[in-house]
Amino acid sequence: MNNQAAQISLKALIALVFSVFICSNSLNAQDGEKLFKQNCAVCHSAHTDQMSTGPGLKGVFDRVPKGDWITKWIINNEKMIKGGDAYATKIYAQYGKAAMTVFEGQLNEKDVAAILNYIKTPPVVVAAAGGNASADSTEPSEKTNGIDPLFLILGFIVVLIILLASLRSVRTSLQNSNNRSERIDEIPEQTFWQEVKEWITGNRRLVGVFVIIISFIGMKSCWNACYNIGVYYDYKTQKGYKPEQPIKFSHKLHAGENEIACQYCHSSVEKSRHAGIPSVNICMNCHKAIQKGPQYGEKEIAKIYAANGFDPKTATYDNSIQNPLKWIKVHNLPDHVYFNHSQHVVVGKIECSTCHGNLKEMTVAEQKVPLTMKWCIECHRKTEVVMEGNAYYDRLHKALKEKYAGVQDVKFTVEKIGGLECGKCHY
Ligand code: HEC
Ligand code: HEC
């Protein structure tokens, strides 16, 4: 009898070991995906040609030079641009000199190979439940692809408990048939839940460990949910938002073809937290004279005049008319988030295009990045603070250098100066 029970638990054990093996294997296969999400997804879409900060990487192997060019580029693109590599300098110029992160020291060639493998593999499209499919316009299918390994562990524990409980009930009935034949009193048959309860009382310590694991999983997923706010909840991700504006104002025409500096119109971007949207008066600096556009003739520019009562025929203003243009805001952070342009543009020396894409190519302004907490944090984890020759940091830099003296290869990322502290971004 006992033999039979032992055999059952042996089978269970084999099944367990086998499923652990499968799980860990599938985790390995996801490494490239994980690395991509951690390092590249902020700026690239892996399997579409959708432009965000960097180009979509669909079909990238057909356009880049053959051989190990792509590996070298990913590890240190700056070196290649500075070295004058033809294709590198070409795409750098083409994407508005938006700088890609340098991964030297963070990713080795094996990591890059895994990432490239992931880019090469077209995503398995898993039918997403509900309205989730269009959640993140970059990688609609990737999100639904992998199961969180923590849920695997959780599932595992549940299966284990069920298994153990049913083993006990098997044992009880075996014991009973034995008892019956030997005319001993039968142990009462118990319901499944009674079995579970009994097992739990009998294995307090083990249960304690499970409880700790489960609460850890709970906390971890809460943290993940926080960290991904706006990625998992599609009603929040506004990436790709491109509202029709009251006037057909084109950045491509103004900032691109006519090379008007961003600061000419967004004049407070270096001085305050807001970049600011220009008032009609700024438009009038030029449009008093420029009364006709290349595409819409007088029609669109007439709306500027209607806004402040300008009569182009007599070149006079009717001061009783004041209808400020009602621009629709493209980028919207919730009120509890504090973001400061001058901190990023002047102190951090980050290009506009890193966060806004290349406006010089856009006829209609569009939100090119997710603007989620994850997006902010990933950049803060990776980006090194420009301290050398940055007056703002003279004292701090000295202090940090002393603190980390003797430690090799320290990177003074934004994280190190406190860029992940909740209070820095939240009121
Ligand atoms: C901070 C944003 C950013 C991050 C992070 C980033 N890239 Fe880029 N990447 C760019 C930009 C911008 C370009 C376009 C060239 C330029 O302006 O330097 C680019 C270009 C590329 C190209 C060439 C594309 C083409 O069409 O020729 C490849 C390949 C590439 N990146 C791969 C990666 C991989 C892999 C990672 C992650 C390990 C990564 N990038 C991380 C911004 C980024
Ligand atoms: C001639 C004036 C002008 C110039 C030059 C200009 N912009 Fe704008 N920008 C505007 C106006 C007007 C709006 C509001 C209408 C719109 O969203 O298109 C705007 C909107 C924007 C927005 C979206 C704001 C929002 O609502 O979230 C961004 C981002 C932006 N500009 C960045 C830039 C960058 C970067 C440059 C330089 C490459 C630039 N702009 C050059 C006038 C200008």
Ligand code: HEC
């Ligand atoms: C520094 C000069 C300058 C400023 C400031 C400026 N524009 Fe322009 N705008 C131009 C030029 C140059 C053209 C193109 C004229 C041409 O090519 O014939 C133009 C064309 C236009 C057109 C016509 C588009 C078409 O295709 O028909 C519109 C609409 C327009 N601007 C709106 C605005 C608005 C709104 C503002 C203020 C937010 C503004 N502009 C500020 C220089 C300026």
Ligand code: HEC
């Ligand atoms: C580190 C990322 C980052 C950089 C760099 C950056 N912006 Fe922004 N920008 C944002 C965010 C985030 C918002 C949304 C702010 C909000 O809703 O409060 C925004 C909003 C804007 C707006 C809308 C008006 C406003 O002030 O909220 C304009 C215009 C704008 N940016 C222009 C620029 C220009 C021009 C540059 C370069 C000189 C630039 N940005 C650089 C992240 C950035």
Ligand code: HEC
């Ligand atoms: C492209 C990279 C990048 C992105 C995206 C980015 N930041 Fe930053 N952020 C920086 C850098 C670099 C600094 C350091 C600037 C400096 O030297 O003070 C910084 C600094 C800050 C600081 C000051 C931190 C401190 O300790 O003084 C705050 C607050 C902040 N960022 C908020 C945000 C928020 C909110 C977002 C998202 C809406 C965001 N950032 C997105 C690069 C980024």
Ligand code: HEC
């Ligand atoms: C670098 C900036 C940054 C830091 C640091 C940061 N957050 Fe956030 N957080 C954001 C941004 C941006 C959003 C808005 C995301 C959105 O609307 O999609 C946000 C949203 C949230 C929300 C969601 C509120 C809502 O609107 O639903 C919570 C909760 C939150 N953060 C908690 C935290 C906690 C806790 C910490 C510290 C561990 C923290 N944040 C640190 C930038 C930051």
